[in-house]
Amino acid sequence: MFVISERINGLFVSVGKAIDRRDARWVQDHAVLQIECGAQALDINVGPGRDDGPAAMEWLVNAVQEVTDLPLCIDTPGTKTMTAGLKAAKNRTIMNSTTAQKKHMDALFPLCREYGSDIICLTMDEKGIPNDAESRTELAMLMITTAMEHEIMPDRLLLDPLVLPTKAGQDQGMKVIKAIEMFQALNDPPIRTVVGLSNISNGCKDRPLVNRTYMAMLMGAGLSAAILDPEDKEMMETIKTAQVLRNEKLYCDDYLRA
Numbered sequence: 001m002f003v004i005s006e007r008i009n010g011l012f013v014s015v016g017k018a019i020d021r022r023d024a025r026w027v028q029d030h031a032v033l034q035i036e037c038g039a040q041a042l043d044i045n046v047g048p049g050r051d052d053g054p055a056a057m058e059w060l061v062n063a064v065q066e067v068t069d070l071p072l073c074i075d076t077p078g079t080k081t082m083t084a085g086l087k088a089a090k091n092r093t094i095m096n097s098t099t100a101q102k103k104h105m106d107a108l109f110p111l112c113r114e115y116g117s118d119i120i121c122l123t124m125d126e127k128g129i130p131n132d133a134e135s136r137t138e139l140a141m142l143m144i145t146t147a148m149e150h151e152i153m154p155d156r157l158l159l160d161p162l163v164l165p166t167k168a169g170q171d172q173g174m175k176v177i178k179a180i181e182m183f184q185a186l187n188d189p190p191i192r193t194v195v196g197l198s199n200i201s202n203g204c205k206d207r208p209l210v211n212r213t214y215m216a217m218l219m220g221a222g223l224s225a226a227i228l229d230p231e232d233k234e235m236m237e238t239i240k241t242a243q244v245l246r247n248e249k250l251y252c253d254d255y256l257r258a
Contacts, residue, residue: 005035005039010046015047019047027063027064031067042071044074054083071094094158095118097122099122100142109150110150136161136175140161155189159194161193165204173200176195194225197211197218198227211229
């Protein structure tokens with residue numbers, strides 16, 4: 001399980017204020033904390049509605065990579081802001097993200113090829129997010145073939161079936177799990193999969209419990225990566241335990257501390 005921290009994100013008030021102040025020390029300390037908690041990559045998002053999006057992204061990427069060489073997941077819907085992040089990055093990058101809309105793929109796959117980035121592919125198009133696993137899989141296949149037309153091989157893709165809040169669509173949790181299982185049949189070796197985990201608990205009373213339970217279910221279906229909060233100690237322990245039970249990590253009595 002590849003853990004991408006969701007916490008370097010301007011949507012969080014404290015992070016947004018640090019970006020506004022250009023407080024590099026605060027951002028760097030926050031990034032180091034995520035790494036100490038077990039993050040293997042950092043999602044970098046300057047937040048919505050910024051007039052200075054490209055400049056803020058360039059600053060944020062430079063600040064974070066002064067303290068880590070972990071991969072950076074450049075998270076923005078804006079092509080100019082995405083380009084600024086990719087240009088500034090010295091670390092390996094993951095683009096977050098493209099949809100199956102032709103205009104998005106035509107804009108972002110060339111950037112992916114130019115900067116040698118990996119890219120998250122969201123299974124949604126002009127009609128929105130499909131209601132079933134089969135339609136999600138059709139969009140995943142479309143993005144795989146389109147990426148290959150842009151000389152981007154499947155090993156650089158991460159397919160995201162798009163988790164929806166269980167409070168709004170209780171049936172969607174299992175449909176996402178089915179989609180992850182279906183995605184693995186689209187290529188040999190299977191293409192990596194990723195989710196934005198916290199979406200499942202949006203609006204729920206006990207969000208950490210919902211997140212942890214769903215993570216265990218997703219890992220049982222073969223999920224490769226997740227954007228989540230690594231400061232949730234019980235979440236990280238759930239992931240480590242699932243890796244042992246899936247025979248992905250060697251068991252020892254102190255495996256939680258290993």
